Amino acid sequence: MSRSPFAPNAEADESAMLDAVGVSDVEELFDIPEKDRFDGEFDIEARSEPEVKALVSDMLAENDDLTEFMGRGYYDHYVPSVVDRLSMRSEFLTSYTQYQPEVTQGFLQALFEYQSILVELTGLPVANASMYDTASGLAEAALLASRIRQADGTVVLIPDYVRGDRVSVLENYIAGHDIQIERFATDDGTAGLDALEAAIDDETLMVYVESPTTRGTIEEHLEAIGDFAHDHDAMFTVGSDPVAMAILEAPGDLGADVVVGEAVLGMPNAYGMGLGIFATRDDYLRHVPGRLIGIGDDQDGNRAFTLTLQTREQHIRRERATSNICTNQAWVALRMAMHASQLGPDGLTDLATEMVELPRQLAGELDELPGIEAPVHDRHHFREFVARTDEPAESIVDELESAGFAVQAVDEHELQFTVTETNQHAIPDLVAAVEEVVA
Amino acid sequence: MRHYDQATFSEDDSPVYERLLSEKFGTEVAVEDTPLPDELTRDTLELPAPAEPELSRHYVRLSQQNYAVETGPYPLGSCTMKYNPPFTEDVAADPSGMVHPDRSAESVQGNLELLYQLQEYLAEIGGMADVTLQPPAGAAGEFTGNRIAAAYHEAHDEGHRSEVVVPDTAHGTNPASAAMAGYDVVEIPSGEDGRVDLEALEAAVGEDTALFMLTNPNTLGLFERDIEEIAEVVHEAGGLVYYDGANLNALLGRARPGDMGYDIMHYNVHKTFATPHGGGGPGAGPVGVVDELTDFLPNPQVDKQGEDFELVEPEQTIGKVHDFKGNWLVLIKAMAYIARLGDSGLCDTSASAVLNANYLAEQIDLEIPFDPFHHEFVASAGDLDASNMAKRMLDFGVHPPTTKWPEIVSQALMTEPTEAESKQSLDQLADAFNGAFNAGDEELSSAPHRTTARRIDQADAARNPRLSWHALDDE
Ligand SMILES: Cc1ncc(COP(=O)(O)O)c(C=O)c1O
Numbered sequence A: 001m002s003r004s005p006f007a008p009n010a011e012a013d014e015s016a017m018l019d020a021v022g023v024s025d026v027e028e029l030f031d032i033p034e035k036d037r038f039d040g041e042f043d044i045e046a047r048s049e050p051e052v053k054a055l056v057s058d059m060l061a062e063n064d065d066l067t068e069f070m071g072r073g074y075y076d077h078y079v080p081s082v083v084d085r086l087s088m089r090s091e092f093l094t095s096y097t098q099y100q101p102e103v104t105q106g107f108l109q110a111l112f113e114y115q116s117i118l119v120e121l122t123g124l125p126v127a128n129a130s131m132y133d134t135a136s137g138l139a140e141a142a143l144l145a146s147r148i149r150q151a152d153g154t155v156v157l158i159p160d161y162v163r164g165d166r167v168s169v170l171e172n173y174i175a176g177h178d179i180q181i182e183r184f185a186t187d188d189g190t191a192g193l194d195a196l197e198a199a200i201d202d203e204t205l206m207v208y209v210e211s212p213t214t215r216g217t218i219e220e221h222l223e224a225i226g227d228f229a230h231d232h233d234a235m236f237t238v239g240s241d242p243v244a245m246a247i248l249e250a251p252g253d254l255g256a257d258v259v260v261g262e263a264v265l266g267m268p269n270a271y272g273m274g275l276g277i278f279a280t281r282d283d284y285l286r287h288v289p290g291r292l293i294g295i296g297d298d299q300d301g302n303r304a305f306t307l308t309l310q311t312r313e314q315h316i317r318r319e320r321a322t323s324n325i326c327t328n329q330a331w332v333a334l335r336m337a338m339h340a341s342q343l344g345p346d347g348l349t350d351l352a353t354e355m356v357e358l359p360r361q362l363a364g365e366l367d368e369l370p371g372i373e374a375p376v377h378d379r380h381h382f383r384e385f386v387a388r389t390d391e392p393a394e395s396i397v398d399e400l401e402s403a404g405f406a407v408q409a410v411d412e413h414e415l416q417f418t419v420t421e422t423n424q425h426a427i428p429d430l431v432a433a434v435e436e437v438v439a
Numbered sequence B: 001m002r003h004y005d006q007a008t009f010s011e012d013d014s015p016v017y018e019r020l021l022s023e024k025f026g027t028e029v030a031v032e033d034t035p036l037p038d039e040l041t042r043d044t045l046e047l048p049a050p051a052e053p054e055l056s057r058h059y060v061r062l063s064q065q066n067y068a069v070e071t072g073p074y075p076l077g078s079c080t081m082k083y084n085p086p087f088t089e090d091v092a093a094d095p096s097g098m099v100h101p102d103r104s105a106e107s108v109q110g111n112l113e114l115l116y117q118l119q120e121y122l123a124e125i126g127g128m129a130d131v132t133l134q135p136p137a138g139a140a141g142e143f144t145g146n147r148i149a150a151a152y153h154e155a156h157d158e159g160h161r162s163e164v165v166v167p168d169t170a171h172g173t174n175p176a177s178a179a180m181a182g183y184d185v186v187e188i189p190s191g192e193d194g195r196v197d198l199e200a201l202e203a204a205v206g207e208d209t210a211l212f213m214l215t216n217p218n219t220l221g222l223f224e225r226d227i228e229e230i231a232e233v234v235h236e237a238g239g240l241v242y243y244d245g246a247n248l249n250a251l252l253g254r255a256r257p258g259d260m261g262y263d264i265m266h267y268n269v270h271k272t273f274a275t276p277h278g279g280g281g282p283g284a285g286p287v288g289v290v291d292e293l294t295d296f297l298p299n300p301q302v303d304k305q306g307e308d309f310e311l312v313e314p315e316q317t318i319g320k321v322h323d324f325k326g327n328w329l330v331l332i333k334a335m336a337y338i339a340r341l342g343d344s345g346l347c348d349t350s351a352s353a354v355l356n357a358n359y360l361a362e363q364i365d366l367e368i369p370f371d372p373f374h375h376e377f378v379a380s381a382g383d384l385d386a387s388n389m390a391k392r393m394l395d396f397g398v399h400p401p402t403t404k405w406p407e408i409v410s411q412a413l414m415t416e417p418t419e420a421e422s423k424q425s426l427d428q429l430a431d432a433f434n435g436a437f438n439a440g441d442e443e444l445s446s447a448p449h450r451t452t453a454r455r456i457d458q459a460d461a462a463r464n465p466r467l468s469w470h471a472l473d474d475e
Helices: A011-021 A049-060 A081-087 A105-122 A134-148 A164-174 A193-199 A222-231 A282-287 A314-320 A330-367 A393-402 A424-438 B021-025 B052-064 B087-092 B105-126 B138-155 B173-180 B198-204 B227-236 B245-250 B291-296 B328-363 B386-395 B423-437 B441-445 B458-463
Strands: A155-159 A180-184 A204-210 A235-239 A258-262 A276-280 A293-297 A303-307 A384-389 A408-411 A414-418 B026-030 B044-048 B130-132 B163-167 B184-188 B209-215 B240-244 B264-266 B287-289 B301-305 B308-312 B377-380 B412-415
Touching: A011 B328, A011 B423, A049 B087, A049 B105, A049 B328, A081 A330, A081 B052, A105 A276, A105 A293, A105 A303, A105 A330, A105 B021, A105 B044, A105 B052, A134 A164, A134 A204, A134 A235, A134 A258, A134 A276, A134 A282, A155 A164, A155 A193, A164 A180, A164 B138, A180 A193, A193 A222, A204 A222, A222 A235, A293 B458, A314 B173, A330 A384, A330 A414, A330 A424, A330 B021, A330 B026, A330 B044, A330 B052, A393 A408, A393 A414, A393 A424, B021 B026, B021 B044, B021 B052, B087 B328, B105 B130, B105 B245, B105 B287, B105 B301, B105 B308, B105 B328, B138 B173, B138 B209, B138 B240, B138 B245, B138 B264, B138 B287, B138 B291, B163 B173, B173 B184, B173 B209, B184 B198, B198 B227, B209 B227, B209 B245, B227 B240, B240 B245, B245 B328, B287 B291, B328 B377, B328 B412, B328 B423, B386 B412, B386 B423, B386 B441
Parallel strands: A155 A180, A155 A204, A204 A235, A235 A258, B163 B184, B163 B209, B209 B240, B240 B264
Antiparallel strands: A258 A276, A293 A303, A384 A414, A408 A414, B026 B044, B130 B287, B264 B287, B301 B308, B377 B412
16 A cells, blocks of 8 residues: 555554554554445545646646636735735644634734724624625524524515525525525615615514625615614624725614625635625624634733633534534635735725726726616726626627636626726726627 | 743733734724715724734734644644645645636636546545535535435425434534524434444434434544444434544545445545645535435536536525635645545555554553544543643643543543654654643643643633724723
C-alpha cells in the first residue's frame, strides 16, 4: 500500500506503535464485520502534486473567459492582496472554532471586530459571527420571528423581486414549521406600499424587503414599511450589504429588527461562495442563531475574548437550539473585516458612491442605443439595473456570450447589468457589443 | 516533560492583548456629497482606518495569538483537525474558476466538470448513487438529508411521519437539524457496550419514524457492528437511515455507508478531505443518497451528457439549500485532495488515523471505558473535571480534546489525533494528558498559566454581554 503523503509516521515508528498497541498489523484494529467490509476499488489514481495542479487547471481552463456584468445578489469587488496574504496565514486558516479561548485570542478578536463593523453598518447592536449566506440568514430570521411570537401570525411577506433561489431556500427551512410565504407586488422595482398594505394583517409574522433589491433599486420607504410591520406586531427584516450600508441610512435606524445579506467584501467572485451577515436587536439576543463573540475578564483581570451565550447553540441545547449551525463562514468574516478595515470609512463610502454612479453611467449609455431602454425603473440604483429590450432577452444573452460578455436575462424582454470597479473598464466594449446585438 | 510556548505579547506594561482596531484606528467620517438624496443616506460612518502596514501588523499579531493545526497537535475529537496541504489553496486560487454563479452551463464547463468529478468521487467513496455538493457545512447537509427524507415520505403518502430518532451519543447538530426540519426528536439510550441498543431502537421506531441518524464509527469511536440489523429495523418501520459523515475518516477505503444499509449521508469535507477549518468555517457538507432518493436531490445537479456537463433539475427536487452553488473554493480543495491521495492514499489515511488513536490511547493513564475504538477514543478524566484537565493541557503547548461530550462517558475527553501526527507528537500529547491527569487540584483549577489569556470568566461574559466595541464605549 502506498502511503498518504500527509501521514508522517515512518515504518520503524509504525512497528514500534503496533508493538505498543499489541497487534501485528493495523488491520487488526478495525472492528468491522467481514460483511460490511469494502473490498472493491474506487479507481481513483494517486497523483503527484504537480499532476493534481495540472488536472484542475486543465479542467478550469475549459471555462469561457467572459467579462461578467452579473450580480443579482452576488457581486465582485476588488479584494486587495493584503487580505489574501493575511488571511492565508496558517494560524488563521488551519484553526477551528474557539472552544479554547485562552489559545485563540487572535481569531476571537478578529471576529469581535467583524461583529463590531457589522454593528456600525447595520445600526443594530448584535451581529453574529456569520451565517452561510443571505438565504440561510433570511430563513433563520423567519424561524426567530416564529419562536418569539409563537402565538400570533404565520405569514412571511416577501416582495416579488426577491431571487427565486433565495425563496426556494426559505421554503425548505420553513417547510416543517407553521409558516407560510406570501409574495406581494412591486411598484416600479421596489416594494409596493399599496400591495403591502393590502397583504399585511394580523396573520403576518414577518415582512422582508431588500435594499438594494435584487433588481438593483434602492428602497425609498424602509421606515414606512417597518411601521406597517410593527403596526401588526410583525418582525421587519431587511436584506442589504456592507458596501451599500456604508452610505445608506442604517436599516436598524429605520426600524429593521433583523438585517441579513451577503458580506460582499473580502471574497472575490467565487462561484457563489460568500458569507451571510446576521444582525438584530438586543431584545432577541438569546434567540440569535450561530456563534457570538463576547468579552470577559481573565484570571489576571485582563480583557479577553470568548465565545459567549453558547447555551443557545446545538452542542448544548440540541433539538432546542436556536439553530443547527456549527461550522460557519468564520474565515470569510475575518477577510471581510480585513477588507473593510483596509478600505476604512473613506474608502468604503467612496466605493459605495461609485456603486451609485457606475450603473447610472452604464444605463445612460445603453439607453442611447436603439432597441434597449435602461433603466426600466425610475429609481436610484446600486451596482445594477434592469433594462428592457425589443428582442428576446435570452437571445441577446446568447449573442453577448459569443461576443465575450456575460449578463443576466431576468424576463422575456428584460436584461440585468451589474457594474462595479472590477468590470468598469469594459463598459465601452460592452456598450459596443450590445449595440451590435440589439441593432 | 516537554513544553513549547504559546506566543504571548505584552504591549506597554498592561494587558497582554493587543488593542482593538477601533481603539487604535477608529475614525468617523461624514457621509455627504453622495449622488443619493440626503434622506436616504446616513450622516456618519465610523470604522477603523489603519494604513496598510498597520493593518498587516495588527493581523499578524492576532495570528500569532492563535493556535492552529500548523502550530501544534489539535486532537479535537469529532472535528478531524488534520493537516491541510497548501497545494489545495493554490489549486483553488486559479482565477479561471472565479466566476459568477449564474453563468450559463455552456460557459463554465470547467467548473461543472470539477463538480461532476467530485460528485463521482464522493459517490464512490460513500457507496451512494449520487451526491449534491450544495450544502455549505455538515449541519446543512443533515438538514438537507432531513428534507430529502420528508420529500420521500410525502411522495409515498407517508407525510405524517413526524419523528427523527437519534442515539444519545449523537452530535448536537443531528437533533438540531431534525428540529429545524420540523421533526420531533426521539433520543434513545445507548446500550451498555456504547452502541445502538437494538431493543431500544425497536421500541422507538414505528409508523411515525421518518429517519434514524447515526454516525459510524459512532462518537465513541466504536463501529456499530449491528448496522445492517439497525438499518433493517428502521426500514421495516418505514423509516430511512442517515449517516453522519463526521467519522468517515475511519472508514476510508475499508467500508462504505451505502453498503451497510444507509440511505442518505453527508460528507464533512473539512474533516475527511482536509479542507482547512478557517477558524470555524467555511466547510462543505455534500449529501449522498441511494438510487431511490436521487430524484429528491437539491436543484441543480451536475450531469454529463456525452462530452458536455449540464445543470439539471432532479424530478422531485426539494429545491435549493444554498443561495448559489455552495462553498465552491472548499469543494475545489476537496476534489484536489482526493485526486492527490487516490485509492491507496485514502486507505492509508484511515489506517494511520486508527493506529494513531490506538497508540495514543495506549500511552495515557486515563481510563477509556469503551473499545475497540477506531480513529478516536473517549477517555474519562475520572474524578477530575474534564474542562480543568483541558485547561492544564494548554500549558503543555497542545490543544486539548473535545470535553464533556458524549455524556455517556463521565468527564469525557474525546480525542482524535488524526493521521497527521507523528509518533513523536503523539508522545508529546500523551505527556500533556498524563501531566494534566496527574496534577493536583490547585494546579488544575488555576490553569492555564502559559497562554495568551488566562482562564476567562464565562459567567460574566454571558451575564453582561459585550458583543461589539460599541458596548465597550462606557468602560
Ligand atoms: C459528529 C458530528 N456530526 C456533525 C457535525 C456538524 O458538521 P458541521 O460543523 O460541518 O456543520 C460535526 C462537527 O462539527 C460532528 O462532529
